[in-house]
Amino acid sequence: MLKAYSFTENEGLSQRLNDKSFFSLERQLAAEFVRQHHISLSAAKNEKCPLCGSDETDLFTAIDTIPFFRCDRCWSIFAPAEQSIVDEYRAYTPITALRSSDEYQEIASVKRLKMWDELVFWFKFRSARYFGKSANFSILDIGNRYNVFREMIKSFSSEYTAVSDLVQANTEAEIVLFLTQIQYETNPIQAFEKIYSLIKPNGLLFLSARVGSGFDVLTLKGATDTIYPFEHTTLPSIKGLQISLEKTGFELLEITSPGNLDIRYVMENIEKLPDDNLFLKYLSKNSDESILTEFQRFIQKSNLSSHARLVARKKGDTV
Amino acid sequence: MTNKIRTAILGMGVMGKRRRDAISRHGGFELVGTCDVVPGYDFTDWKECIDKTNPDAVFVCTINSVIPDIVCYAIEQGIHVFSEKPPGRNLADTLRMEDAYNTGNSILKFGFNHRYHNSIIEAKTLINSKLLGGVVCVRGIYGKAGNVDFTKEWRNNPELSGGGILLDQGIHMLDLMCWFLGDLTVEHGNVDRLVWRNMPTEDSAFAVLKTQDGKIASLHSSAIQWKHKFDMDIIFTDGYIALNGLLTGTRSYGEERITYYHKDLEIKDGKLGNPLEHTLCFDSDNSWDYETAEFFDAVRNGKPLVNGTIADAKRVMTLVESIYEQSR
Incomplete structure (x- = not known):
């Protein structure tokens, strides 16, 4: 595996990507x-x-009464939910209707356009690195709910298929995009096995995920306002991703944690942390934006952010 | 019957040992002999080592002055050759090896190892993909710290080495510049002894080079940096790459990283003059293994050599010679 870590030089802490009112509505509907x-x-x-x-797992926290466990071995975090309940949640009409509404899509596009631009560059750059070309692939995009982002991806593919979730996926492709989707899979091994079967030999999997080993997740535990059932059922750790992908036959080419919101999430919820968490309380009271930004950069660079992304290759003959 | 490449290593200094480790990790080579003028190895005479072990391939890791004799002799015997850089002390040496190569049937590869570093591979990917537009110019700084006995090293004895810091280290930067930009010619070159005034070879080299279609490269190769330093900036029509540091055996060139950004004239990133930068850092050096694998694939599987060819060697030695020539 290419051991690389990736980070961005930011002027200050990044802003949240979610629209406040929509996010709180989504949160209410999920609850x-x-x-x-x-x-x-x-x-x-x-x-x-x-x-x-x-089987060495401990209760990590409970959110909205749903227990979350943490694996002692790989540090992944998960809720013991049935897949059928998670699937039902994903199809829950009030949430799907909200997310597909024009207003939701429009606001998401405005807030996320820059990030999508960066993501498309990442797809192209890493494809060029491992395929020797940066466009004209068959792409299977699983679970992408943003219309504008789908169009952006389609523009550099030779064949583009978008499906709402892994169950619907049945088209083979050179590249499979599985972005912030593993959180809905109660059996990630089975999910990776299915994805493996959908990738052409030597094809690539691009995956992004909230990870359980990240700074804000482990620090805030139940005080988080960004992790909630059943939007987040599985939060793999970096190590958990590595183990499960290798177990299912993938060659992990690179894994980085370029997330840039950990410190913001923690600082915005600092009052909810126990009083004896003195270091973070001190940091919050005595650090200016530049120190916090530097701290976030260290987190990114050290693969400690709670947002990770990776590229893995299906071993096999040439495409 | 073994299908391994029977290999001898000639010259067991730092590079010989490094190559020995790399071929051992690869697994496709069988080491049949080692040779060094310093006792403690199988042979002290390179010719005897070749004649007695009759290898399929040799790794030539000797001082510069011996390289052409060994390379030419090995090729005459039908042996495949991997040779460390520089390809001889001067262009005449390189041309002599080219003649041998053209009349023989051997694979000949030179150790322009920097091409295999992760940051360099990423830079080449961005260049080839044109994701940041076309390359316009490159500026490179390669600096060494020197040491107490620096002036006494064989590298600074022109009889043995052929040149100073330019030939020893600047040659890597020149090779990368050619790899990134294409064929270059020297517009202006200067070598000098700015500090080590009594040393017979240069401690500093400066050059401005140009491609036929107007791309520019500038080089500063220095033995008076007083620390180890590797920096390269690549300017594109739509963006920029900085290569900083290089993972080496001593880890003294710092963390190896590539930073890139897009030009942001419309200030989409929020601040004029400060576009969002992305950095990739590497904590492992796979260069020796990649390089060994390419040589193996050329010898055993007939794959064409891409890096470190005799054409690469000739091209870069022509530039070195031209820089020296302009300083005379």
């Missing part, structure tokens, strides 16, 4: 769904890590 699908803690004991298979 409403969760109230109807309670998971009792007693029924969720002895959960195995869905990434590395270890």
Whole structure:
């Protein structure tokens, strides 16, 4: 594996990408769904890590009454939910209607356009690195719910297929995009096996994910306002991703954590942290924007951010 | 029967040992002999080593003055050759090896190892893909710290080395510039002894080079940087790359990284003069393994050599010679 870490030089802490009012509405609708699908803690004991298979897992936190466990071996975090419930959540009409509305799409596009530009560059750059060309691939895009982003990807593909989730995916492609989707998979190994079957030999998987080993996730635990059931069921760690991809036959080419919102998330929720978390309280009270930005850069560079992305290759004959 | 490439290593200094480790990691080579003028190896005479071990391939890791004799002799025997840079002490040496190569049937590869560094591979990817537009110019600085016995090193004895810092280290930068920009000619070259005044070879080299279609490269190769330094800036029509540091055996050239950004005339990133930069850092040096694998594939699998060809060697030695010539 190419051992690389990636970071960006920012002038200050990045802004959240979500529109506040839409985000709080999504959050409410998710909580409403969760109230109807309670998971009792007693029924969720002895959960195995869905990434590395270890049975050494501990209760990490509970969010909206749903328990989340942490794997002692690979540090992945997961909720012991049934896949059918997560699938039902994804198809929950109030949420799907909101997300497909024109207003939601428009605001998302405005806030995310720059990020999508950067992501498209990343796809092209890494494709050039591993394929020797930066355009004209068959691309299977799984779970991308943003119309504008889909059009941007389509523009450099030779054949573009977008599906709403992994269950719907049945087209083979040279490149599979699986961006912020693993969080909906209760059995990531099975998900990676299916993705493997959809990639042509020597083809590439581009994956991005919120990761459980990231700074804000491990620091905030239940005080987080960005992780919630069943939007987030599986938060693999960097190590968990590595183990599960290799287990399913992928060659992991590179993994980085270029996320830039960890410090913002923690600082915005600092009052919710226990009083004895003195270092972060001190940091919050005594650090200016430049120090916090430098701290975020260190987190990015050290693969400690809670947003990771990777490129993996399906081993096999030439495309 | 083994299908491994029976290999002898001639010259067991730092580079010989590094190549020995690399071929061992590769697994496709069988080491049949080692040779050095310093006792402790299988042979002290390179010719005897070749004649007695009859290898399929040799790695030539000797001082510069011996390289052409060994390369030419090995090729005459039908042996494949991997030789360290520089390809001889001067262009005449390189041309002599070219003649041998043209009359023989051997693979001949030179160790322009920097092409295999991760940051360089990423830069080449961005150049070839044109994702940042076309390259316009390159400026490179390659500096060495020197040491107490620097002036006494064989590298600074022109009889043995052929030149100073330009031939020892600047040659890598020139090779990269050619690889990134295409064929270059020297517009202006200057070598000098700016500090080590009694040394017979230069401690500093400066050059401005140009391609036929007007791309510019500037080089500063220095033995008086007083620290180890590798920096290259590549300017594109739509962006920029900075290469800083290089992972080496001593790790003294710093963290190896590539930073790139797009030009942002419309200030989409929010601040004029400060576009969003992306940096990739590397904490492993795979260059020796990649280079060994290319040589193996050429010898064993008939794959054409892409890097370190005799044409690359001739091209870069022509530039070196021209820079020296302009300083006389």
